[in-house]
Amino acid sequence: MSxxxxxxxxxxxxxxxxxxxxxxxxxxxxxxxxxxxxxxKDGFEGLIDNRFVILTYENVSGILTQGGTILGTSNKANxxxxxxxxxxxxxxxxxxxxxxxxxxxxxxDALIAVGGDGTMTIAGMLAKKGAxxxxxxxxxxxxxVETDTTFGFDTARAIATEAIDRLHSTAQxxxxxxxxxxxxxxxxxxxxxxxxxxxxxxxxxxxxxxxxEEIVRVVRQRSRFGKRxxxxxxxxxxxxxxxxxxxxxxxxxxPEKIRLxxxxxxxxxxxxxxxxxECRVAILGHLQRGGTPTPxxxxxxxxxxxxxxxxxxxxxxxxxxxxxxxxxxxxxxEKVMGRxxxxxxxxxxxxxxxxxxxxxxxxxx
Ligand code: F6P
Numbered sequence: 092m093s094x095x096x097x098x099x100x101x102x103x104x105x106x107x108x109x110x111x112x113x114x115x116x117x118x119x120x121x122x123x124x125x126x127x128x129x130x131x132k133d134g135f136e137g138l139i140d141n142r143f144v145i146l147t148y149e150n151v152s153g154i155l156t157q158g159g160t161i162l163g164t165s166n167k168a169n170x171x172x173x174x175x176x177x178x179x180x181x182x183x184x185x186x187x188x189x190x191x192x193x194x195x196x197x198x199x200d201a202l203i204a205v206g207g208d209g210t211m212t213i214a215g216m217l218a219k220k221g222a223x224x225x226x227x228x229x230x231x232x233x234x235x236v237e238t239d240t241t242f243g244f245d246t247a248r249a250i251a252t253e254a255i256d257r258l259h260s261t262a263q264x265x266x267x268x269x270x271x272x273x274x275x276x277x278x279x280x281x282x283x284x285x286x287x288x289x290x291x292x293x294x295x296x297x298x299x300x301x302x303x304e305e306i307v308r309v310v311r312q313r314s315r316f317g318k319r320x321x322x323x324x325x326x327x328x329x330x331x332x333x334x335x336x337x338x339x340x341x342x343x344x345x346p347e348k349i350r351l352x353x354x355x356x357x358x359x360x361x362x363x364x365x366x367x368x369e370c371r372v373a374i375l376g377h378l379q380r381g382g383t384p385t386p387x388x389x390x391x392x393x394x395x396x397x398x399x400x401x402x403x404x405x406x407x408x409x410x411x412x413x414x415x416x417x418x419x420x421x422x423x424x425e426k427v428m429g430r431x432x433x434x435x436x437x438x439x440x441x442x443x444x445x446x447x448x449x450x451x452x453x454x455x456x
Contacts, residue, residue: 093125097403098143098194099203101160102134102168102210106231106243107384108392109160112205114151115396121148124404129197130161134206135168135213138190143197155389158382164206167345169213174344181344191220201403205229207241208431209346211411215428218409225399226411226424229392231380234278236430237422238413242392247274247379248285254375255289255322262320268310268362268370270323272355274379276347279434281379282326286449287440292321293450295358297328297336298434299441301452306358307365309450314368325358327351332453352376394419 099116101109113130120126128146131137144150144162154161167174170190172183194202194217201223204214207230218224228235231247251273262269271291275281279296286294293309295301310321328351330336339352352374359370384392391414398412398419410421434441445455 095124095126095200096129096198097126097201097203097400098129098131098197098199099146099162099205100131100134100137101162101164101229102204102206102213103164103166103230104207104380105159105164106229106380107158107246107382108242108388109164109205109229110154110157111384111389111392112227112229112242112396113146113161114154115393116203116400117146117151118148119397119400120403124400126200126403129199133163133168134165134210135170135190136165137162138193139168139170139173139186141193156383158384166209166347167342169346171213171216172346187217187220190217191222194222199223201225201408203227203399203403207232208235208427208429211235211424212428215409215424218424223403223406223408224424225402225408226427227395227399228411228413231281232275232278233280234276234431234433235427236432237411237426239416240391240414242384242388242395243380244280245387245391246382246385247281248288249385250379250382251281251285251375252288254373254378255285255291255324258322258373259290259320262322265369266319268321268323268359268366268368270325270355270359270362270370270372272325272327272352272372272374274375275326275328276351277328277431277433279326279328282324282329283434283438283440283444286324287444289322289324291324291449293323293452294444295323295325295329295452296434297326297330298436299451299453300330300332300334302332303358303361303365305450305453306362310362310366310368323358323362325355327354329354329452331357
């Protein structure tokens with residue numbers, strides 16, 4: 092044993108592949124580097140409340156294929172904005188000094204933070220206070236900058252694609268328009284890629300505000316050509332031109348307060364009104380985040396975990412592991428903080444969609 096200790100936490104919304112990272116980090120730390128691993132419970136909450144488990148080879152064995160995270164997670168916990176009940180009132184406190192004190196008391200040599208943009212931003216802020224941080228990018232939204240992709244995305248894309256495939260047959264039987272709503276927050280990657288893979292007739296993403304007239308035009312044109320059904324794939328963040336995103340819920344004690352949802356119903360109502368064709372809505376929701384990861388996500392998560400431990404062992408801190416082409420690399424975490432990767436208007440995927448006759452909800456050349 093090297094007497095070195097590394098902490099790991101999973102923050103933000105869960106996604107398939109988190110357990111593969113926990114397993115990869117723990118096994119690599121123990122077998123390759125002789126280090127001890129402690130896992131904080133429920134993301135940054137564990138680093139605030141002093142809740143953790145020692146991770147051994149035995150307790151990470153068999154978790155590779157499991158969805159979720161054995162450590163638990165939280166998309167509310169933030170040591171820089173901790174919500175506490177005092178004298179019957181919720182107040183927001185900065186407890187980051189206390190979290191840093193715990194980091195030191197536990198004699199941690201490094202902390203591996205597995206999460207999305209929110210987690211990377213908090214981790215980067217802890218790095219500025221002296222913690223040795225390595226970030227691992229996860230999210231089904233694929234909206235982290237400085238990496239080609241994130242683990243979790245491939246699984247969510249496969250689930251959404253299968254759903255679109257299944258909706259095709261029922262839409263066809265009933266001569267209906269099906270509007271399927273997929274997650275992704277402000278980024279359209281999940282809708283775009285599952286929509287192209289599933290052959291959606293219209294794909295609506297937040298980056299391209301849509302016009303209902305264009306969707307109606309596509310549906311009517313398909314009817315004229317004998318296709319008496321249509322599939323509209325709508326990102327939860329899709330927005331009508333001149334309108335606003337549809338908010339499903341405001342979570343006031345979460346750093347990211349807005350939860351999107353409900354745009355599909357809004358679109359379906361308008362299509363039905365205009366065309367008199369029956370419309371139905373399918374909201375995939377958290378199904379996209381559950382269950383076993385695809386082989387690609389298991390492999391990526393394992394490669395990220397090994398790279399993260401290699402960085403820890405080399406003392407190369409305040410980095411986020413990333414994938415560039417076929418290479419697993421690392422980038423300064425500072426470059427990732429507070430940024431989101433959105434779909435560019437000139438994306439090859441949009442071009443490919445246009446070439447095969449997909450509409451993006453507005454007239455495009
Ligand atoms: O960021 C992942 C994600 O699943 C988004 O796609 C979605 O908008 C959000 O999290 C949902 O959050 P919650 O789990 O709090 O409902």
